[in-house]
Amino acid sequence: MKCHLCEDRGCYREGKVCVESSNNLLLPEEEMKILKTASLIEKEFYCKMTRIEEIVEFSKRMGYKRIGIAFCIGLFDEAKIVADIFSKKGFEVFSAVCKLGSVDKDIFNLPKLQDGKEAICNPVKQAEVLNKKKTDLNIIIGLCVGHDILFQKYSEAPSTVLIVKDRVLAHNPVGALHTPYHLRRILEDK
Structure with missing residues (x-):
């Protein structure tokens, strides 16, 4: 793969599939929690929080x-x-x-x-x-x-x-x- 050379970035919004992948990632439970928590923080605070604030929020939500x-x-x-x-x-x-x-x-x-x-x-x-x-x-x-x-x-x-x-x-x-x-x-x- 050479994603850095892609012209259309169709995977982002159009659902273009360049590499076959299943819809359910096969991650252990803790890693799936990390993925979901990161996605929720991105959705809720995109361009609203500094990185330090995001790390604090992430840590709280993970129960750290x-x-x-x-x-x-x-x-x-x-x-x-x-x-x-x-x-x-x-x-x-x-x-x-x-x-x-x-x-x-x-x-x-x-x-x-x-x-x-x-x-x-x-x-x-x-x-x-x-x-x-x-x-x-x-x-x-x-x-x-x-x-x-x-x-x-x-x-x-x-x-x-x-x-x-x-x-x-x-x-x-x-x-x-x-x-x-x-x-x-x-x-x-x-």
């Missing part, structure tokens, strides 16, 4: 009680705000910062940003810590590319992304697709 936050140390203030929001909405909040365990990069012979001690990011440990707390949902705030992948792989709870790290564009990666300067530079052959 324990929220985990896996965050980059560079977004410490934002993680505190998110934790405060969820706490005030009645959730029990746990968090795990990326530098958890403070393992020096020298141990793995990893490149450093500066001289001296520098801790590696530890997304597997972040997932382990939140797994031990039996979180119902984990929220990712600014984990690096690759670290976010490892966190999601090892997280036992479903996870969603609130903030995607983009140090150049104030954590708004879609800005690169809508800014001619950045887009030209990205598309250049080097």
Whole structure:
């Protein structure tokens, strides 16, 4: 499939079938609940709620009680705000910062940003810590590319992304697709 090349997007409104599929998705009960809850929130709050509000509403409707936050140390203030929001909405909040365990990069012979001690990011440990707390949902705030992948792989709870790290564009990666300067530079052959 190369859906990104489609000209008519007939699957959206016209019911065009490009890939045969049954009308009843064969999902486990919990995953079907996630799908239905997401669809209800989309219907009720489309263009009315921010992403953080949608995550709060989704969590309430799913009956989640324990929220985990896996965050980059560079977004410490934002993680505190998110934790405060969820706490005030009645959730029990746990968090795990990326530098958890403070393992020096020298141990793995990893490149450093500066001289001296520098801790590696530890997304597997972040997932382990939140797994031990039996979180119902984990929220990712600014984990690096690759670290976010490892966190999601090892997280036992479903996870969603609130903030995607983009140090150049104030954590708004879609800005690169809508800014001619950045887009030209990205598309250049080097």
